[in-house]
Amino acid sequence: MSTDPGLRRLALGTLLGAFRGEQAPAWAVDLLAEGMAGHVLFGYNIVEREQVAALTKSLHAARDGVLIAIDEEGGDVTRLAHRAGSPYPGNAALGALGDPAVTRRVYRTIGAELEALGINLNLAPTVDVNTADDNPIIGTRSFGADPIVVATHTAAAVLGLQGACVAACAKHFPGHGATLADSHRELPTVDITAAELRSRELPPFIAAIEAGAKSIMSAHIRVPALTGDAPATFSPRVLDDLLRRELGFTGVVVTDALEMVGAAKYAGGIPQGAVLALAAGADLLCIGADIDEAVTNACADAIVTAVQDGRLPLARVEEAVARVTDLAAWTTSGDRTDREEPGLGYPAALGAVRIEGSHDRAAAPLIVQLESESSIAAGRVPWGLGPHVNGTEQIRVVAAQADLAALRTRAGSRPIVVVGRNVHRLPGARTLVDALASTHAVTVVEMGWPSSWRPAGARAFITTWGASHANGRAAAETLGLAA
Incomplete structure (x- = not known):
């Protein structure tokens, strides 16, 4: 089966790749030039600010409309400050402080830092309601255990980031806060009713949508009442029926990393997961951190093959790429309404x-x-x-x-x-x-x-x-x- 160059470009347009090193390898830049949506930066890509700025400049030079993403949540999850620790308190501290205005100021400062470095998509904030004390993966990444508190700070965080023209990505839909397992290692189950999900897990995502969040990340969790045995990332009932139709979200649905066991084991591999996620309604596919050129190309090839053999409608891929393209365009056209406030994080942390x-x-x-x-x-x-x-x-x-x-x-x-x-x-x-x-x-x-x-x-x-x-x-x- 031959590969249509136009179809390959579309397939690449749904992928967020990654690469190791302080400089981008040639293949990572070449795939961007071919049409790949962008890359995610991790700690292994980051030494100091000037180096990061040079790295992102080389990626943006590949073509217009490149997305460069990062997990810069502040608090315990930081990439920019991975060598010393973040100068900002994370969500749990901001929730305990209880001042949404401070939350907005912290996130707008993070956004301003990212924008200055050429990073235009922050895979944050985490908006899960952490109702399980022993949650091994959310914990202090959450604004709290009260849905209303989490929703209030979610809106503030989204507005702060996007005031710097850095797209926010509220995660992990439909809610990872009640899990006792880590989806990096296995497929967690949240065995609650649809009504419980709506009353406890969804209010922060609704707040994110109302605040204009440009993207929302899916979770590799199983909610039997909605997803059956499948992860939410592969569930049309979650991504299409619930998120799109019921909640009215029109932005980009981003997947959590497809290399994670919670997704890859169910799908039978990363490329197969890429096809399942697109078919379910995802638009932008995070492949993972531990990947290379071969894995990235395998994902593109799997999408092309699925379109050619009829398992994945071409219109679904075109829709996804259109949303991703609109997101990239927004990052260069919006008004930067907020400014950076260096040093803000320390008094905020003390107050919490x-x-x-x-x-x-x-x-x-x-x-x-x-x-x-x-x-x-x-x-x-x-x-x-x-x-x-x-x-x-x-x-x-x-x-x-x-x-x-x-x-x-x-x-x-x-x-x-x-x-x-x-x-x-x-x-x-x-x-x-x-x-x-x-x-x-x-x-x-x-x-x-x-x-x-x-x-x-x-x-x-x-x-x-x-x-x-x-x-x-x-x-x-x-x-x-x-x-």
């Missing part, structure tokens, strides 16, 4: 801190940071009090392997500050903290999503609602330890 109990700011403590793995979405980004404290002794331990007697001896008469992310979920952490609190004055600094657990005997429990650079500084200031 919540203290339960009483912490003695006069006594110099031993700081014990509990090691934890980063989520796949966040990647390896520095976190904790490390660079923010004034010479106070800090050690890092694995909770389940910690030597309790040695920690007590090392602390001596000093109080102990235990710092962790999702402390209630770390193996051995609860037992360790409770044991330390039985002999020492203990303050716990929770830099993840807090649960209802509070350690018996602890003097104070401090919640920062995130582990960004800004959150770390806020914690140090709250403890009276800031350098």
